[in-house]
Amino acid sequence: MGQCALAATDTPGGQVPTGGARREAGAAQAMASAHDSPLPAENVGRFFADITRTRSFELRAKWSGTAEPIPAEFAAASAKICVEPAFMASTRALTSLQAIEARFRRDPALHRRMSDRRTFERTVVMVVMRAYGLADEASALAQRDLLHDCLICERIGSLHAQLEWRQPYLTYALELIGSFDDADALPAKLSEVCDRAERCSSAKRHAFSLLVSRAYELLDRDPAAATEAPAAEPPLAHGDVGVGGMGGVGAFAVGSSADGDGDLSTLPDARAHVQRVFAEFLDEYKERAIASSFTEPVRFYFDTLGDTFGRDHVTVHGVNWFLAMLHATLGVQAPFLVDYEDRHVLGIADVWAAFSEEAWAVFAQPENFGRHFGGIRALRERRADMLVAVVPSGQLPRGNRTTAPKQLANMAVSVHSPRLLRLTLARYADRFAHFFALDPFARRCFEALWSEQKPEYAGFRAAATTLYIAYRAECGAVEATLVEHVYEDEYYTHLRLDRTAAFLAWAGLLRPSAAFAEERARRARAADAIAAVARGRAARQRARRLPARCAPRPADALFALHTPTAARAVLADATLADLPPTAERVGAAVRLARDGAVAPPREQREQRELELVQLSARCAERPAAATATGRASDGAASGAPSTARDTSIRASNAQLCPICCEQRSDIEQLPHWHASGDVSGHVMCAACRAQYTANTCPFCKDVLAKDELLTHISAFIDSVSARARVADPDPNELAALLERWQTFEMELDSQPSVLRRVTRLIVEDPAFSMRLAHGVQVRASWLRDTAGVLFRFHALCADGEMEAAPMSAALLAESVERLLEPFERDPPAPMHGHFYGALYTQALVPWLCAWRSGTSTRTAVQLVRRVGVAIVRAQHAYGPTRRELRGYVRARMHLEYVQLAHTPVWGRQELDVVWQAFYAHD
Incomplete structure (x- = not known):
């Protein structure tokens, strides 16, 4: 149990404001006097009688569950949270461990192999060789991290030696990352691990979580990696992996619908994909809520006092006390592993006793959500006015000092602990819960997911559209589309919060309101x-x-x-x-x-x-x-x-529409592109055909030969063929083909099967293939100007999104290599800077199409990187005219597209070579 202390000597340097000493002493005395009640000798509710011997997995099992009631002091904060409790009690980090553990359960030999120290050593060497393009083991062992000047293999080896039962998980995570992650992003990840591997236990946990979470992302998104893991199963009863309350919503199946593993037009796959994307959003949202309600205010407090040591340890140590308390009282798990045994009592202070309500009002403003305190102007200008007391470091609440986070959490759920302590901690829980109230959470959630702001959110729009069909039928919505249902105006700027919350509650993401239930x-x-x-x-x-x-x-x-x-x-x-x-x-x-x-x-x-x-x-x-x-x-x-009578029956049968069940005289069979089986009964009357706007047959789900689709295919092929026959075609006209294709993909956003069928028909068309083969043979310049379309077609074939004929797929791959050859040769072919900028834009657009539609982006990302590196090499090659070339290149780039590619393509802005070469030095 924590010890209450009247420790005025623990106060950091600086004078206590007027009345501060009296308030501090009074609070400490009230806290200490409340310890007269004897503590229970057995576990009661969420309380553990012997917390010092209770392991972390036992804490998670009880505190994540819903069997035990929330303490009364925290009931108001719990009621504020609109998210389903199962989601609040789950995290991607723990789900990552669950997925790996399920693999170990089904393959004991794999677990034994991952537990072998020699396997770990070979795996680390393999990862370093792939990250730095090394040829032998000796070079990998001698490779140093440039940022931290240490031997990478040695530093990760020291981390492995201190992880105990986590060792096989670390080895398996490294093996997945080394095999399936992008080689260009590996050095940055290894550098982050090296930074944390030689620090305290909390930093080591962060390093471990970083690798395991990344491995799970690969399992979740990469079809090749996903075949290595089964669906998540209940965890083994050892170590810290056990996760209470994650058996339902929190345990997501391995394999993303966004990469083609699921059909987002079916209810089960659409619901599973929406839940997976929501969990991804929720983890990031939790991090920002933790920052605004605790870590940034505490860091701001220490920075105000000039205590840089305390400020820098808030996110490593101090946050563990706050997160353990949230877990015990509200059942909320953080998106990273919490160190319940942390013995470093650093970066902790009763910050809301030190600052006025004005400070909380600033942190609670929507525009400051998740922001670093240094970037909030109101805090910089009024920090002296906001500080009303100097509180002791290492005490939370003021007057209470515990030796481990789990002890503070256990006190928060004990009815025998000081009520003043519980009320003080309830204020922290309430400020965290503030960000999970229906407004602003539902608004931020829907707008972020519907706009698919991040690659991880891809496919949400298509999946939500599928869910809305069933929601509309069940709940009586009259609007044709979800976006029309939840927005008040035609410009989609005013969100109807009640309807948005009802839909998200129906989808199982939010708690349903009493009226909705x-x-x-x-x-x-x-x-x-x-x-x-x-x-x-x-x-x-x-x-x-x-x-x-x-x-x-x-x-x-x-x-x-x-x-x-x-x-x-x-x-x-x-x-x-x-x-x-x-x-x-x-x-x-x-x-x-x-x-x-x-x-x-x-x-x-x-x-x-x-x-x-x-x-x-x-x-x-x-x-x-x-x-x-x-x-x-x-x-x-x-x-x-x-x-x-026979004639009458025959006439009646021929005129019965199977859709509206009315006798009609205009029954016609639906035209199928490639009919499989007998489709003679797939008919509709004229009225039903006029109302039916889908591009697939409602009976067999095959693609219909709609006039507008056939017209688009014919016009597209004719455009390519006509411009390819011209000796010197206009590059702008050829580039416009990409814009037409981008518009076409947006129209088929919710029908990926139609998109694949149309693409395949174009790729396998004899006229298109003949012109493309001729262009490859003579190295025609129009290949460069239609690069965007060729990139998109090639990516669909290479990633398995479309099953084209082998000859057609090979021709596309060869055309891509042929158009990139002038840019990748050494030195690059001299040409106007507009061509370099246009080529990068034409590489970005196919990646954005794939990202937006939820299809695989693997090949598209590789092509963007190849083109980016090539144009940067060209800029360096033409040194005397570099400044002029830079201006021409930028003139043909779309700035927003370039910025969107920072993280999904390059890892982060600092690693984006195109941004650093053409924009960063403005």
Whole structure:
């Protein structure tokens, strides 16, 4: 247990402001006098009787769970948090360990191999060789980190020796990073590890978390790495890996839908992808909330006193006390591993007893969220006015000194600890929870994810669009799209917070409001009642031996048009219970439940039942009609006359639209691009075809041969062929082809299968292939000017996003190499600077298309780097005209595109060679 101390001598240098000493002494005395109650001898609620012997995984198991109630003093802070508790109790770092541990569980031999010191040594050497392009082991062992002037292998080896049970996890993480990570980014990661490896235990934990989290990102996004790991399983009961409360939402499946492993047009994959992206956003958001509510205020306090030693240890040591307290009281886990055993009582102070409320108001402002205190002008100008007391270092709250973070956390959840202590800590929890209130959290979350601000958020828009289809049917939304549903104005600037929160709660990300939960329960009860009526009616139909299903089955198509009659037909289907759940079937059923949620008058109920009976009878007649039609045809061929009744049945069957279930005279078969199987029953009437805007068949999900798609393909191929035949084509006209393709991809943002099919048709088109092969053979200049399109097509083939013919894929790869050759030769071919700048822009646009659509960006990133390095080499090669060349290059670059590539392509701005060469020195 922590010891309460009246330690005025612990006060840092400087004079205590007026009244500060009296307030400090009074608080310490009140804290000390509250220790009269005896402590319990056994675990009670979230409290551990013997905290000194309790291991970290036991703390996580209890404090992350929901079985034990939140202490009363922290109930208000807990109620503020709008995020689902399962997400707040999970982190990517711990999920990373879980994923690796699942691999060890299924492959014990791998665990034994990773536990071998010799395997670790070989792995480190391999990583260093790949990072620095070294040829032998001796060079790797002698390689030094440039920033910290140390031997990399030796420094990482010392980290490994002190990690105990974590050693196999570190080895496996290094093996994944060395095998699948980008070689250009490895030196920076190794340098960060070297920086922390020789410091305190908390810094070592940060280094370990850095590597393990990166390894999990590779498992989660890289298809090649993902094959090395199974889905996450419950953790083993040892070490610190055990994570309570992560078995559901927090344990995400390995493999990202954004890289093509899942179909974002299906409900399960879309929901899983939305949850994965949300968890990614939440980890970053937690870090910023921790910064604004604790670390930056404490650092600002020590900086105000001139205590640089205390300031620099807040993020390494002091934060552990705050995070342990949050975990115990609110069940919130930080996005990095917390050192519950930290014995370095540094960087800790009761900062909100030292500063006025004005200081908190500044940190709480939306524009200052997560910002470094040095970048907030109001703090720099009024720091002297905001400081109202000097508090002792090493005490939290003032007057309470603990020797480890877990001791402070345990005191916070003990009813026998001083109530003043719990109330003081509750203020810290409340300020952290402030950032997770519905406003601002829901607003920041939706806007960041919908705009896909980071590569990790790619695919959210497509997945959320899929979820909205089911949400619209279940909850009665009338807007056609999600963005129209949640924004008030046509310019999408005013977000409707209530609707946004309702959708995110429906998706399982936020806590549902009481009104939303009640409305959803009411609809569920109505759906159960309607389904029960349908089952009874189906049973009566079977008793009368009336088939309850018509062929071909329209269930998948019915939901597309949202017709009430179609929904009733789905529920009237006697074989409904035998079919797997689909978005279309479930959506149609709940839509009917919504229609029947309010009991209609008796006359309307009788009319609905009559419609169902008539519909069932009509469906029952269809197989008989088809049989009669076949017999009539046979009779006509043999000269036998057909009856008038057979003719009538045949005409009726031919005019029944399977979508709207109405008798129509304009039924036509949907045109398929490449039909598989019998599609003769895939028909619609003219009215349904006019309403159906999707590019895929609602029956078989194959791509339809829409006129606008065929026109685009034809026009694109004609444009390339026509300009390729010109002796000296206009580069601007050729570059405009990329803009046309970019617009086309944006139109197909939610239909990746259509995009792949269209691309494949273009790539395998004989006219396109002939012109491309001729351009490669004669080294035509138009290859350079259409580089953006060729980069995009090549990336789709190389990353496995599109299955093109081997010859077509090889031709694309050769064309890319041929157009880059003049730029990568030594020395580079002399040409106008506009061509260099335009080539980099044409490399960035395909990467942005892939990033935005959620497809793999591996090859696109490599091409951006190749082009970037090439134009920087050209700038250095033409020394006398470097300044002039720099201006021409920048004139053809898109600044926003260049800035977006800093982190996803180059790692960070400092490593972006194009930025450093052409922009950094302005």
